[in-house]
Amino acid sequence: MRPERYNVRESEAKWRKAWADAHVFETRNDDPRAKYYVLEMFPYPSGRIHMGHVRNYAMGDVVARYRRARGFNVLHPMGWDAFGIPAENAAMQNNTHPATWTYANIDTMRAQLQSMGLSLVWSREIATCDPSYYKHQQKLFLDFLAAGLVTRKKSKVNWDPVDHTVLANEQVIDGLGWRSGAVVEQRELTQWFLKITDFSDDLLASLDQLDRWPEKVRLMQRNWIGRSEGLMIRFVIDPKSLGSLSGEPDASELEIYTTRPDTLFGAKFMAIAPDHPLAAAAARRNPELAAFIDECRKVGTSVAAIETAEKKGYDTGLRALHPFDPEWRLPVYVANFVLMEYGTGAIFGCPAHDQRDLDFVHAYGLGVTPVVCPPSVDPATFTVESVAYDGAGVMINSRFLDGMTIEEAKEEVARRLEAVSIGDRVQARRQVNYKLRDWGISRQRYWGCPIPIIHCESCGVVPVPAKDLPVRLPDDVTFDQPGNPLDRHPTWKHVACPQCGGPARRETDTMDTFVDSSWYFARFTDPANESAPVDRAAADHWLAVDQYIGGIEHAILHLLYSRFFTRAMRECGYLDLDEPFAGLFTQGMVVHETYRDAGGHWIAPAEVRVEADAEGRRAFLVAGGEPVEIGLTEKMSKSKRNTVDPDDIIATYGADTARWFMLSDSPPERDVMWTEAGIQGAYKQTQRLWRLICEIERVVGPVRPAMPAAFGSEATRIRRIAHAALAKIEDDIERLRFNVCIATIYEFANALGAEVGVIDAVPAADDLRYAFAEAGDILVHCFAPMMPHLAEECWEVLGHTSLVAQSPWPVADRSLIVSSAVTYVAQVNGKKRGELTISRNADAMEIERAALALDGVLRALDNRPPRKVIIVPNRIVNVVV
Ligand code: ANZ
Ligand code: ZN
Numbered sequence: 001m002r003p004e005r006y007n008v009r010e011s012e013a014k015w016r017k018a019w020a021d022a023h024v025f026e027t028r029n030d031d032p033r034a035k036y037y038v039l040e041m042f043p044y045p046s047g048r049i050h051m052g053h054v055r056n057y058a059m060g061d062v063v064a065r066y067r068r069a070r071g072f073n074v075l076h077p078m079g080w081d082a083f084g085i086p087a088e089n090a091a092m093q094n095n096t097h098p099a100t101w102t103y104a105n106i107d108t109m110r111a112q113l114q115s116m117g118l119s120l121v122w123s124r125e126i127a128t129c130d131p132s133y134y135k136h137q138q139k140l141f142l143d144f145l146a147a148g149l150v151t152r153k154k155s156k157v158n159w160d161p162v163d164h165t166v167l168a169n170e171q172v173i174d175g176l177g178w179r180s181g182a183v184v185e186q187r188e189l190t191q192w193f194l195k196i197t198d199f200s201d202d203l204l205a206s207l208d209q210l211d212r213w214p215e216k217v218r219l220m221q222r223n224w225i226g227r228s229e230g231l232m233i234r235f236v237i238d239p240k241s242l243g244s245l246s247g248e249p250d251a252s253e254l255e256i257y258t259t260r261p262d263t264l265f266g267a268k269f270m271a272i273a274p275d276h277p278l279a280a281a282a283a284r285r286n287p288e289l290a291a292f293i294d295e296c297r298k299v300g301t302s303v304a305a306i307e308t309a310e311k312k313g314y315d316t317g318l319r320a321l322h323p324f325d326p327e328w329r330l331p332v333y334v335a336n337f338v339l340m341e342y343g344t345g346a347i348f349g350c351p352a353h354d355q356r357d358l359d360f361v362h363a364y365g366l367g368v369t370p371v372v373c374p375p376s377v378d379p380a381t382f383t384v385e386s387v388a389y390d391g392a393g394v395m396i397n398s399r400f401l402d403g404m405t406i407e408e409a410k411e412e413v414a415r416r417l418e419a420v421s422i423g424d425r426v427q428a429r430r431q432v433n434y435k436l437r438d439w440g441i442s443r444q445r446y447w448g449c450p451i452p453i454i455h456c457e458s459c460g461v462v463p464v465p466a467k468d469l470p471v472r473l474p475d476d477v478t479f480d481q482p483g484n485p486l487d488r489h490p491t492w493k494h495v496a497c498p499q500c501g502g503p504a505r506r507e508t509d510t511m512d513t514f515v516d517s518s519w520y521f522a523r524f525t526d527p528a529n530e531s532a533p534v535d536r537a538a539a540d541h542w543l544a545v546d547q548y549i550g551g552i553e554h555a556i557l558h559l560l561y562s563r564f565f566t567r568a569m570r571e572c573g574y575l576d577l578d579e580p581f582a583g584l585f586t587q588g589m590v591v592h593e594t595y596r597d598a599g600g601h602w603i604a605p606a607e608v609r610v611e612a613d614a615e616g617r618r619a620f621l622v623a624g625g626e627p628v629e630i631g632l633t634e635k636m637s638k639s640k641r642n643t644v645d646p647d648d649i650i651a652t653y654g655a656d657t658a659r660w661f662m663l664s665d666s667p668p669e670r671d672v673m674w675t676e677a678g679i680q681g682a683y684k685q686t687q688r689l690w691r692l693i694c695e696i697e698r699v700v701g702p703v704r705p706a707m708p709a710a711f712g713s714e715a716t717r718i719r720r721i722a723h724a725a726l727a728k729i730e731d732d733i734e735r736l737r738f739n740v741c742i743a744t745i746y747e748f749a750n751a752l753g754a755e756v757g758v759i760d761a762v763p764a765a766d767d768l769r770y771a772f773a774e775a776g777d778i779l780v781h782c783f784a785p786m787m788p789h790l791a792e793e794c795w796e797v798l799g800h801t802s803l804v805a806q807s808p809w810p811v812a813d814r815s816l817i818v819s820s821a822v823t824y825v826a827q828v829n830g831k832k833r834g835e836l837t838i839s840r841n842a843d844a845m846e847i848e849r850a851a852l853a854l855d856g857v858l859r860a861l862d863n864r865p866p867r868k869v870i871i872v873p874n875r876i877v878n879v880v881v
Contacts, residue, residue, distance in 0.1 A: 008654030041550030135470030175298030226435025257343025262409035448510030
């Protein structure tokens with residue numbers, strides 16, 4: 001007799017050991033089978049895994065296990081994105097070393113991931129904080145430098161004067177440092193940059209070929225690169241308005257960048273960035289303006305901060321002359337919404353057709369004149385109030401442009417202004433601009449990859465010779481004072497210049513941690529290679545990653561930087577690849593209800609008991625019973641305490657149940673809500689599948705029959721159910737529709753359960769026994785990618801001595817599953833009005849009658865008699881009226 005219950009705890013540990021002993025997930029580069037590389041975004045070793053990790057890695061594991069069963073040589077590695085600020089903060093708080101903290105976390109999290117039963121090739125594990133990894137990153141930096149892909153330039157940073165550190169834009173909150181609370185200053189520092197803008201065009205164009213990426217991610221990348229075609233126009237500043245600025249060399253004209261030169265006759269003002277040289281010149285003579293500029297700087301320099309701030313400006317008193325009308329003077333403002341880093345840092349504002357400009361003129365009473373009239377709107381009555389119009393239309397109020405389309409007007413303005421010159425230069429020229437900026441990688445931090453550069457008084461910037469790599473982080477550092485420990489280390493930075501041997505100084509900046517994660521996918525192809533970052537043959541073999549899975553929060557920077565690294569590494573001969581990730585999937589988040597007690601404190605789900613009755617759901621403290629307020633359902637986060645610890649779940653229900661629930665409840669790209677009922681439901685399902693397999697085994701008996709020459713109708717029905725489910729599940733997994741796949745498995749199991757339930761004579765006939773044994777095997781294969789431990793246990797029950805993890809995927813017999821129904825699209829006058837599913841054998845009359853009876857078709861016909869019905873066999877019925 002089999003035990004009534006499947007013993008999760010014993011069983012899961014046993015099968016993990018069996019996989020490890022048999023080296024099932026080892027991957028060799030010289031394996032002759034076709035390769036498949038599946039990768040989930042590697043975690044930051046923060047301390048413990050969270051449910052988001054469980055979801056992400058469960059998805060990747062389904063793909064990996066499925067592809068392995070389909071005969072691929074699968075690479076499914078795991079590593080650690082291990083440098084970063086939290087380790088330094090922990091070091092400061094707990095008086096430990098960042099490395100100690102990081103490696104302890106890695107050990108904990110590795111054990112947690114292993115308890116999930118993931119089919120990972122642990123022998124390829126990497127940690128980016130390990131010198132064996134960052135040594136090669138330093139080599140890549142030097143190669144990029146030699147290839148002209150690295151520059152050093154001054155750039156503005158947010159400087160925290162108390163912590164003596166540079167802050168990221170997100171770390172500046174209302175102009176104050178997030179930790180120190182000090183007023184953040186803007187400082188110019190000389191920093192290292194990777195020249196990602198060298199590839200702007202290619203990074204943009206190549207997005208078109210990424211047809212296995214979500215459209216939304218491609219769009220985000222496009223917007224980030226931000227290519228625009230426009231015109232640079234030089235405006236003359238009215239000399240009469242110059243006042244005390246008349247001596248200033250740069251004050252006589254103002255160059256702007258516009259993508260809408262067609263709107264020139266709707267211009268109401270000019271605006272320059274607070275950091276524009278003209279603003280600085282004007283501020284030198286005007287303390288009030290200087291104060292305004294200071295005020296603008298406090299908002300922070302991030303695009304987000306600028307876009308959300310209220311539009312504010314200060315009239316400089318300068319007046320610019322309209323390029324087509326020397327009598328028309330436009331006031332020049334310093335405005336907080338103009339960025340110095342884009343275009344020329346100056347604009348002309350046309351409120352009718354740009355929302356920011358419209359908000360601005362409303363605050364300063366500068367008026368609005370529409371110059372583009374939407375189609376089929378009367379120009380005489382067209383006005384713009386609070387919403388700018390940025391659609392298509394016909395030019396109005398624009399003298400010689402009137403009546404033209406926007407495109408024609410743009411062309412006409414460009415043509416006319418290109419022909420005019422001011423001094424020895426033309427007044428306007430066409431220009432392509434990108435929002436994308438070079439990637440500043442210098443961080444004044446300890447826990448990062450040292451930039452392998454030496455500064456010598458006589459030789460200047462000297463690369464560390466390759467033979468001296470890695471430049472190791474010193475271990476003896478202190479975190480008791482703010483600032484960069486590398487900078488104040490007594491000896492580390494003092495070295496002899498590799499060129500002249502004289503005294504020199506190491507670069508004490510380390511690299512942005514985004515660098516670490518920009519090439520790890522390539523390192524996994526040959527992670528133990530000591531002589532080079534990647535082995536060319538290994539990289540050629542494994543890349544691109546066939547399926548990459550991770551969070552949408554990395555949709556822009558991480559993916560863009562990885563795409564840049566792929567190109568830069570190609571230029572240096574390491575790779576021959578256009579794009580690193582052929583397929584990308586971005587999974588949704590794991591969300592949970594939030595709870596708060598009467599004092600407003602967040603309460604963890606484990607401390608809450610929820611009751612539901614006719615009046616709704618109410619929550620109480622487990623200890624004490626006081627009522628608790630049920631709040632919004634939000635992303636699991638420590639700050640709101642609405643997290644569930646994967647360890648607890650795995651200990652109670654097993655890894656399979658946790659994986660199954662994470663995959664089953666909603667489409668993988670959407671958020672999934674964690675509920676106690678949900679995880680319990682998944683647990684029941686594991687037990688049901690177990691009992692079903694035991695039932696099947698009882699009917700099949702200890703010895704499996706050979707394939708009979710013929711099958712009776714019952715056996716055929718069972719085989720149909722199994723093969724149809726198999727074909728559908730293959731399709732679902734390949735399209736990453738895991739929740740649909742699990743629903744199909746439910747149906748399949750229910751149908752099999754109904755069949756096996758009516759068998760009472762054991763042993764049953766041979767054809768039935770064969771059909772059940774086959775169906776049982778197929779069922780186990782189908783859920784094995786999601787619940788691998790249970791699958792092994794069931795596989796054993798079904799009499800196999802092998803591991804499912806090493807068994808080939810069953811072949812769906814298509815001859816058993818030819819569908820007897822077809823679905824037509826029903827159209828009226830070529831427009832889809834409904835769908836019609838009908839027997840494949842239906843004749844034209846039947847199809848026509850069924851189509852004309854559809855609700856949508858009836859509504860579209862609106863009592864009119866059809867003139868003709870056209871049938872495209874197996875596809876379309878079109879009713880013509
Ligand atoms: C006049 C105008 C009229 C504009 C109109 C837009 C609409 P994209 O497409 O994103 O490249 N602009 C230019 N430089 C700027 C800067 N440094 N800071 C803030 N805004 C700047 O945007 C180009 C448009 O953004 C330009 O076209 C300019 O405003 C503004 F109905 O010029 B436009
Ligand atoms: Zn030197």
